[in-house]
Amino acid sequence: MAPSAQSLATIFEDLPEKDQITLFEFAEFLKSRAPEPASKVKDPLGIPRPEEESVVAAIKRLKKNYPMVPQKSMLNETSEFMMQHMMQGKSAHDVINDLEILFEEKFKSVVGNKA
Template structure:
């Protein structure tokens, strides 16, 4: 194990579960931005399934906040790559805290974001 791997693992173990997920998401985002996990690994790129996976039926909690909404949406759309959503999700969340945007509007924007990415995912199957 390299020194960087040790440092990353030590940092990960000290974080609460939600922040561990965020760190993993960020790492996956960096991998995707740098050319994907397969760059230089010798592994074949993952192939798409034969048909698009439908969204899961995950009930919305009327009391949920934006963070809980993201978790719900990740479970609703498990087929979407987190790394592709990370930048836009972060931008939407920044509006909540930097622009004091109401939670309800932020959640609606997050839902629209995930739905847009799901439509793009489905279009990949139609293009083939």
């Protein structure tokens, strides 16, 4: 354990329970604001698309296939595509095609920013 982590653990142990909870909540808040760690994977993993696949399974597959793409940045778009499928009746095949394009574009954006 790093010296700063040991020091923080000591401080935490010395605090009353109410203050421990506050410190923990503050640490969680700071963590939520921190940038996501960069993935060491540089290229998509090449996970093939199955012939039969649900939209949810496709999103999971694409997240695994593109680990370098920050997932927080994808939440709104993937939710929108899911809504198009569930509420508007857009076919799973078409939604998955759109999701694959979205993930590929985000990947190119991430790679372009690091070049």
